[in-house]
Amino acid sequence: MSATLFSDTFDSTEFDAANWSAVQNATIDDVGRDEPSAPYAARINGAAGTGDVLESVALDLSSESNVTLTYRFQRGGGGNVVEAGNDLVLQYRNAAGDWVEMDRKLGSGSHMQEFGHMTVALPTDALHANFQFRFMMTGGSTAIDTDDWFVDDVEIRSLDAREGELFTASQTQTNNLFFPNVLTFDFSDLPAPNSDATLTIRATGDLNFFLENLVLRADGQYVDQLFLVGGVDQAESTVTLILPQSFLETLATDGTISFTLTPSALVNNDGPTSTTLELSYSQVPVEIDTDPPVVESVDLSDDGRSFVIQMNDDDLDAIAAENVANYTILQANGDANGDGDPFNDGDETQVAIASVQYNAETDQIVVNALDQLYNDNFRLVIDGDGAGAGGVTDLAGNHLANGDHFADFDRTVDVDTDAPTIQDLKDSTAQLNLSRRLQFRLSCTLNMALRLSEHGSGHTKAVTLLLTKYIRQLDWAEARGQISEADHAALVSQTHQVIDGLAENPPPKPHHHCHRRWTWSHHRWGRHRRC
Numbered sequence: 001m002s003a004t005l006f007s008d009t010f011d012s013t014e015f016d017a018a019n020w021s022a023v024q025n026a027t028i029d030d031v032g033r034d035e036p037s038a039p040y041a042a043r044i045n046g047a048a049g050t051g052d053v054l055e056s057v058a059l060d061l062s063s064e065s066n067v068t069l070t071y072r073f074q075r076g077g078g079g080n081v082v083e084a085g086n087d088l089v090l091q092y093r094n095a096a097g098d099w100v101e102m103d104r105k106l107g108s109g110s111h112m113q114e115f116g117h118m119t120v121a122l123p124t125d126a127l128h129a130n131f132q133f134r135f136m137m138t139g140g141s142t143a144i145d146t147d148d149w150f151v152d153d154v155e156i157r158s159l160d161a162r163e164g165e166l167f168t169a170s171q172t173q174t175n176n177l178f179f180p181n182v183l184t185f186d187f188s189d190l191p192a193p194n195s196d197a198t199l200t201i202r203a204t205g206d207l208n209f210f211l212e213n214l215v216l217r218a219d220g221q222y223v224d225q226l227f228l229v230g231g232v233d234q235a236e237s238t239v240t241l242i243l244p245q246s247f248l249e250t251l252a253t254d255g256t257i258s259f260t261l262t263p264s265a266l267v268n269n270d271g272p273t274s275t276t277l278e279l280s281y282s283q284v285p286v287e288i289d290t291d292p293p294v295v296e297s298v299d300l301s302d303d304g305r306s307f308v309i310q311m312n313d314d315d316l317d318a319i320a321a322e323n324v325a326n327y328t329i330l331q332a333n334g335d336a337n338g339d340g341d342p343f344n345d346g347d348e349t350q351v352a353i354a355s356v357q358y359n360a361e362t363d364q365i366v367v368n369a370l371d372q373l374y375n376d377n378f379r380l381v382i383d384g385d386g387a388g389a390g391g392v393t394d395l396a397g398n399h400l401a402n403g404d405h406f407a408d409f410d411r412t413v414d415v416d417t418d419a420p421t422i423q424d425l426k427d428s429t430a431q432l433n434l435s436r437r438l439q440f441r442l443s444c445t446l447n448m449a450l451r452l453s454e455h456g457s458g459h460t461k462a463v464t465l466l467l468t469k470y471i472r473q474l475d476w477a478e479a480r481g482q483i484s485e486a487d488h489a490a491l492v493s494q495t496h497q498v499i500d501g502l503a504e505n506p507p508p509k510p511h512h513h514c515h516r517r518w519t520w521s522h523h524r525w526g527r528h529r530r531c
Contacts, residue, residue, distance in 0.1 A: 006156035008020075010028045015028065015042075020056060021056065043149070051139075055133075072117060074113075079150075080146055084108035085108075090102045099134070100125075106210070116224045116225070170276060178263055183275055186256065190252045192284040194282045197242070197281035203237050203273075212227070212263075213228050215264070216260070218243070234270060234272075261277075294312040294400070298405075302489040303489045304493075305373065308365075309380075329381075331373070332345070333348060380407050422449050423450065449467055467498060
């Protein structure tokens with residue numbers, strides 16, 4: 001992160017007095033080519049043999065510790081060709097009031113049609129209460145010596161001390177650093193920058209003359225012309241550039257930057273060559289998520305088949321959240337020791353789970369039991385510490401707050417004189433607005449169950465099977481939209497109460513009456529008593 005302390009994009013042909021304290025012969029016009037903040041840029045030359053100077057106002061940098069100055073520059077552009085000796089110089093005023101050179105662009109370079117980037121870190125003796133900087137051109141001692149330099153997008157930024165881990169990437173190519181090759185270095189998977197970047201170029205080749213140089217571009221944008229001075233022949237030449245954070249962010253929006261190096265026409269293939277680009281910058285600190293996900297509530301659906309787990313707003317690992325092995329449904333099988341805790345008797349059984357779904361938008365997990373849960377106590381256990389199948393975690397790998405989570409549900413049914421009967425089921429079914437075909441099927445099943453129940457407890461098992469069949473018919477109809485969810489849930493609940501009532505209070509056995517019927521006996525037909 002950074003704060004802007006000074007900025008000027010030269011939006012008009014008049015210099016802003018809030019930025020510049022002294023202007024000597026410099027102008028603002030549109031003679032430059034492809035200005036980064038069109039249509040104007042500041043023009044600095046040696047008009048009338050006096051030379052141009054553009055001097056900033058004083059800035060208080062006494063409380064700063066990390067400050068950079070960035071500007072864009074162009075040699076010649078749409079104006080006059082710049083000759084050797086007519087250099088663009090950037091200076092700063094130190095605490096003693098002396099002007100100190102900070103950067104220099106040589107006039108002996110090629111005529112530029114694009115603007116280059118330059119960022120310099122202010123030295124320690126520039127960080128005082130009356131800091132100033134200025135652009136000026138050397139040479140220009142005659143009235144007709146008006147070589148043109150253009151400057152645009154001048155900015156001073158203060159970088160805060162919050163930095164992330166240092167990111168560094170390097171690539172090397174060999175035996176191709178000569179004209180007419182274009183060397184391409186593609187850097188991918190770049191993290192977001194939190195500072196300006198340092199780009200170091202190490203080149204071994206034919207670079208010992210100012211006309212033997214390299215043009216550097218980033219994603220097709222001109223950056224700088226390298227080794228106009230300081231290059232050597234068939235030995236390592238090194239230059240380090242600073243790429244502004246804003247420029248880096250623009251380049252790396254897709255996580256990639258493609259740098260190219262284009263040798264000038266006089267860079268010959270005189271022997272083995274090697275070229276290395278090293279990119280380094282502080283990346284945005286990664287915020288480590290240490291907050292665990294929280295189970296806010298667990299509810300059991302009315303039909304006793306699905307547990308709905310409401311999580312807090314913390315996206316879960318979907319694979320872990322939908323892993324059936326991370327959930328357990330226990331059936332208590334009553335409270336054998338009578339201590340009020342049905343889950344400490346040792347006779348609990350595990351209920352099969354059909355499926356688990358996770359919805360990241362609603363932050364809900366739905367655990368579906370294979371069968372309906374009724375007439376007992378049930379417990380849902382969620383693995384929240386990874387002791388089982390890995391446990392439920394969020395995307396950062398945090399397990400549930402407080403580890404394993406469980407929720408108990410009492411589904412016992414008290415059978416009394418007010419418990420529903422099969423006849424009540426028939427009446428409830430008949431009152432619904434169902435299709436004739438569905439109404440007929442349900443009524444047939446209930447009629448058979450009712451007739452068998454009238455024959456006593458010896459048929460209780462058969463009656464229970466018929467009522468279970470009735471529930472399956474309701475499930476089938478509900479799945480196809482032939483009965484509402486509410487009516488389905490009410491009838492299923494009522495049916496389970498009838499089944500529970502049969503188990504607790506089976507119907508009495510009917511009285512047996514003797515009757516006579518015709519049978520074959522003793523070689524003749526006769527009426528015999530049969531009981």
